[in-house]
Amino acid sequence: MTNHVYKKVELVGSSPKSIEDAIETAITRAAKTLYNIRWFEVVETRGQVSDGRVAHYQVTLRVGFTLDE
Amino acid sequence: MTNHVYKKVELVGSSPKSIEDAIETAITRAAKTLYNIRWFEVVETRGQVSDGRVAHYQVTLRVGFTLDE
Amino acid sequence: MTNHVYKKVELVGSSPKSIEDAIETAITRAAKTLYNIRWFEVVETRGQVSDGRVAHYQVTLRVGFTLDE
Amino acid sequence: MTNHVYKKVELVGSSPKSIEDAIETAITRAAKTLYNIRWFEVVETRGQVSDGRVAHYQVTLRVGFTLDE
Amino acid sequence: MTNHVYKKVELVGSSPKSIEDAIETAITRAAKTLYNIRWFEVVETRGQVSDGRVAHYQVTLRVGFTLDE
Amino acid sequence: MTNHVYKKVELVGSSPKSIEDAIETAITRAAKTLYNIRWFEVVETRGQVSDGRVAHYQVTLRVGFTLDE
Amino acid sequence: MTNHVYKKVELVGSSPKSIEDAIETAITRAAKTLYNIRWFEVVETRGQVSDGRVAHYQVTLRVGFTLDE
Amino acid sequence: MTNHVYKKVELVGSSPKSIEDAIETAITRAAKTLYNIRWFEVVETRGQVSDGRVAHYQVTLRVGFTLDE
Amino acid sequence: MTNHVYKKVELVGSSPKSIEDAIETAITRAAKTLYNIRWFEVVETRGQVSDGRVAHYQVTLRVGFTLDE
Amino acid sequence: MTNHVYKKVELVGSSPKSIEDAIETAITRAAKTLYNIRWFEVVETRGQVSDGRVAHYQVTLRVGFTLDE
Amino acid sequence: MTNHVYKKVELVGSSPKSIEDAIETAITRAAKTLYNIRWFEVVETRGQVSDGRVAHYQVTLRVGFTLDE
Amino acid sequence: MTNHVYKKVELVGSSPKSIEDAIETAITRAAKTLYNIRWFEVVETRGQVSDGRVAHYQVTLRVGFTLDE
Numbered sequence: 001m002t003n004h005v006y007k008k009v010e011l012v013g014s015s016p017k018s019i020e021d022a023i024e025t026a027i028t029r030a031a032k033t034l035y036n037i038r039w040f041e042v043v044e045t046r047g048q049v050s051d052g053r054v055a056h057y058q059v060t061l062r063v064g065f066t067l068d069e
Numbered sequence: 070m071t072n073h074v075y076k077k078v079e080l081v082g083s084s085p086k087s088i089e090d091a092i093e094t095a096i097t098r099a100a101k102t103l104y105n106i107r108w109f110e111v112v113e114t115r116g117q118v119s120d121g122r123v124a125h126y127q128v129t130l131r132v133g134f135t136l137d138e
Numbered sequence: 139m140t141n142h143v144y145k146k147v148e149l150v151g152s153s154p155k156s157i158e159d160a161i162e163t164a165i166t167r168a169a170k171t172l173y174n175i176r177w178f179e180v181v182e183t184r185g186q187v188s189d190g191r192v193a194h195y196q197v198t199l200r201v202g203f204t205l206d207e
Numbered sequence: 208m209t210n211h212v213y214k215k216v217e218l219v220g221s222s223p224k225s226i227e228d229a230i231e232t233a234i235t236r237a238a239k240t241l242y243n244i245r246w247f248e249v250v251e252t253r254g255q256v257s258d259g260r261v262a263h264y265q266v267t268l269r270v271g272f273t274l275d276e
Numbered sequence: 277m278t279n280h281v282y283k284k285v286e287l288v289g290s291s292p293k294s295i296e297d298a299i300e301t302a303i304t305r306a307a308k309t310l311y312n313i314r315w316f317e318v319v320e321t322r323g324q325v326s327d328g329r330v331a332h333y334q335v336t337l338r339v340g341f342t343l344d345e
Numbered sequence: 346m347t348n349h350v351y352k353k354v355e356l357v358g359s360s361p362k363s364i365e366d367a368i369e370t371a372i373t374r375a376a377k378t379l380y381n382i383r384w385f386e387v388v389e390t391r392g393q394v395s396d397g398r399v400a401h402y403q404v405t406l407r408v409g410f411t412l413d414e
Numbered sequence: 415m416t417n418h419v420y421k422k423v424e425l426v427g428s429s430p431k432s433i434e435d436a437i438e439t440a441i442t443r444a445a446k447t448l449y450n451i452r453w454f455e456v457v458e459t460r461g462q463v464s465d466g467r468v469a470h471y472q473v474t475l476r477v478g479f480t481l482d483e
Numbered sequence: 484m485t486n487h488v489y490k491k492v493e494l495v496g497s498s499p500k501s502i503e504d505a506i507e508t509a510i511t512r513a514a515k516t517l518y519n520i521r522w523f524e525v526v527e528t529r530g531q532v533s534d535g536r537v538a539h540y541q542v543t544l545r546v547g548f549t550l551d552e
Numbered sequence: 553m554t555n556h557v558y559k560k561v562e563l564v565g566s567s568p569k570s571i572e573d574a575i576e577t578a579i580t581r582a583a584k585t586l587y588n589i590r591w592f593e594v595v596e597t598r599g600q601v602s603d604g605r606v607a608h609y610q611v612t613l614r615v616g617f618t619l620d621e
Numbered sequence: 622m623t624n625h626v627y628k629k630v631e632l633v634g635s636s637p638k639s640i641e642d643a644i645e646t647a648i649t650r651a652a653k654t655l656y657n658i659r660w661f662e663v664v665e666t667r668g669q670v671s672d673g674r675v676a677h678y679q680v681t682l683r684v685g686f687t688l689d690e
Numbered sequence: 691m692t693n694h695v696y697k698k699v700e701l702v703g704s705s706p707k708s709i710e711d712a713i714e715t716a717i718t719r720a721a722k723t724l725y726n727i728r729w730f731e732v733v734e735t736r737g738q739v740s741d742g743r744v745a746h747y748q749v750t751l752r753v754g755f756t757l758d759e
Numbered sequence: 760m761t762n763h764v765y766k767k768v769e770l771v772g773s774s775p776k777s778i779e780d781a782i783e784t785a786i787t788r789a790a791k792t793l794y795n796i797r798w799f800e801v802v803e804t805r806g807q808v809s810d811g812r813v814a815h816y817q818v819t820l821r822v823g824f825t826l827d828e
Binding site: 226 | 384
Binding site for chain 11: 417420422423
């Protein structure tokens with residue numbers, strides 16, 4: 001790591017399947033426009049419930065990527 | 070959302086299988102007495118260990134539901 | 139629980155598969171030297187990304203065990 | 208205050224008008240079933256947006272009341 | 277701990293004597309209506325002062341109990 | 346909510362009139378370039394004082410919007 | 415801002431009308447003895463309830479002012 | 484509570500005996516110069532150890548009092 | 553304090569009697585293997601309840617000691 | 622400050638020399654594309670270690686700038 | 691430390707040079723009126739930016755001193 | 760990073776010179792017994808004051824290192 005500068009953006013991914021799938025949904029979407037994603041941090045995990053069952057997991061992430069020089 | 074009032078209750082679900090299963094265990098139990106559950110927020114994730122292995126995941130949730138008018 | 143004293147150590151487990159697998163990796167490693175692990179608490183969940191995909195989940199745990207008398 | 212015990216419940220009030228109106232909506236609803244409400248604490252303020260304007264303020268409160276002896 | 281679900285309620289106990297007495301006042305009151313209290317967590321400690329002396333300790337607790345199946 | 350991904354940006358709105366007006370100032374400005382704003386969360390409320398009076402309320406918000414597919 | 419030193423004091427303002435009025439009540443009172451108040455930060459918002467209605471909003475502020483050289 | 488303004492100051496009391504005694508040491512000292520102390524909030528509890536025993540409990544408090552009109 | 557380095561370890565002491573006794577139980581146990589304990593910080597206070605009464609106070613501490621040169 | 626709206630972005634600057642140099646590295650990089658940077662807030666300070674020495678300081682900042690009208 | 695009572699005040703020091711210089715600016719100013727300053731705790735580090743460069747570091751401190759008997 | 764497990768220990772370094780020197784003092788001491796230190800996180804910055812000047816900076820760190828397989 002030589003004097004790089006990183007930027008973090010905050011995203012929310014959702015998935016009816018699992019927390020990991022919600023994370024990967026957000027990372028996959030972010031990677032369409034951000035080319036140097038390096039890490040993520042989970043900020044919050046929540047979800048929607050309908051008919052007494054979990055309908056979607058919603059995971060808020062901070063996603064860090066290298067800024068181009 | 071028209072002037073509804075929501076209540077949140079704090080529950081702990083447990084499961085030997087996964088974090089998601091612990092969450093769903095808590096939601097399923099709550100849905101026996103609460104008819105309008107709308108969302109949950111994960112407050113804490115912990116677990117019990119026995120014989121050097123994870124015995125149970127324990128997830129604390131805040132569960133939000135609509136109060137009847 | 140009779141007047142026991144517990145100690146907590148902070149570990150980070152990683153796994154390319156899932157959050158639960160990262161937790162179990164850390165617990166399994168800890169159990170090689172700590173004989174009385176009783177519980178863990180998740181402190182932070184993050185991960186590394188490469189080529190626009192999650193490469194590793196990294197979960198920071200506080201692991202509690204009984205101190206020998 | 209002589210050895211009373213208080214209970215707190217967590218509510219979310221909403222209003223299209225103001226933060227104060229969202230708080231009062233929650234207190235008014237709670238007062239239908241709780242007779243000895245004494246205080247509230249604001250936990251979170253958020254809101255919904257539609258068509259680029261604030262549609263509802265949503266305020267999460269902890270509401271404290273005296274438990275009957 | 278086999279797939280139980282726990283609920284937590286938030287109580288405030290008060291006592292002119294000590295922090296422990298304020299905690300026990302809250303637990304004793306809670307035990308009149310909740311049969312399976314298992315643990316508590318101290319959330320906040322405060323107190324009232326009159327004539328330059330502590331008049332009451334007030335301790336906010338989260339009290340956890342097993343939900344009946 | 347079907348597998349959408351949301352992004353949050355952090356804004357500070359100011360107003361000499363009220364907290365709500367500072368929030369709406371920020372939302373109105375954000376809506377000029379973001380078409381799918383869905384919610385906001387208040388992060389911090391502060392203000393400037395001059396001549397012993399509140400000159401401006403300043404409210405920090407996280408504003409969430411849907412990312413285009 | 416040239417090497418000034420600021421001090422912050424913590425105040426609680428109350429008002430039966432609104433959160434803003436509680437803030438201004440505190441600022442007005444502080445300005446009687448502090449001549450260089452520059453900003454405030456809201457630390458906590460709570461209130462008292464009587465007869466099922468909000469009786470007073472109580473807002474805790476940190477108030478910053480320039481220390482005289 | 485009619486439009487009063489309160490001020491909070493932060494104090495640390497110490498005692499070799501107990502947490503409550505450290506709190507009361509701080510309140511007693513504060514009451515020498517502050518006439519209208521109304522409440523306190525415990526911010527932090529720590530202590531000094533010497534020769535493997537607790538030498539002093541040290542409790543940080545925020546102490547609230549009414550400002551004279 | 554001349555360029556010393558300190559280490560902190562996290563311990564949980566328990567006692568059926570009081571919070572102070574739980575703290576001292578942990579310090580006494582730690583002092584069997586750590587010779588230069590200097591201070592502790594209370595991180596969390598909780599307890600176990602059985603038959604509607606407090607069975608044990610459990611206090612989590614960070615304990616600081618001088619590292620040998 | 623007249624009804625301006627500010628935006629904050631989160632950056633991580635790194636430097637082998639000092640915390641201040643890591644901050645300035647991030648600000649300098651940000652100023653290439655953001656013309657009205659007004660302030661920054663330090664969110665986290667960490668660093669990388671190699672061969673038992675600090676290799677880089679890494680400072681996470683929130684950087685605030687005026688949005689163009 | 692024998693039953694002393696300490697008070698903490700919150701100050702903000704600024705400096706164009708470094709974080710340490712901002713801290714020392716605040717301590718030096720405080721020492722003009724407070725004779726027994728014993729320690730400080732950094733609460734927040736931020737700064738002002740002009741022309742794309744750090745203009746001032748601003749460090750918020752809690753400063754602790756012994757109250758005269 | 761392939762399924763490694765990391766451990767974090769909490770240290771406090773002190774220095775009369777600067778925050779960076781306090782950090783490096785702690786890392787250097789830790790490196791005498793820990794061979795694979797990888798990163799550190801600053802947890803708290805404080806200091807001692809004597810005769811109205813900063814006598815020592817004290818920086819609390821969490822230091823992460825690879826556990827041997």
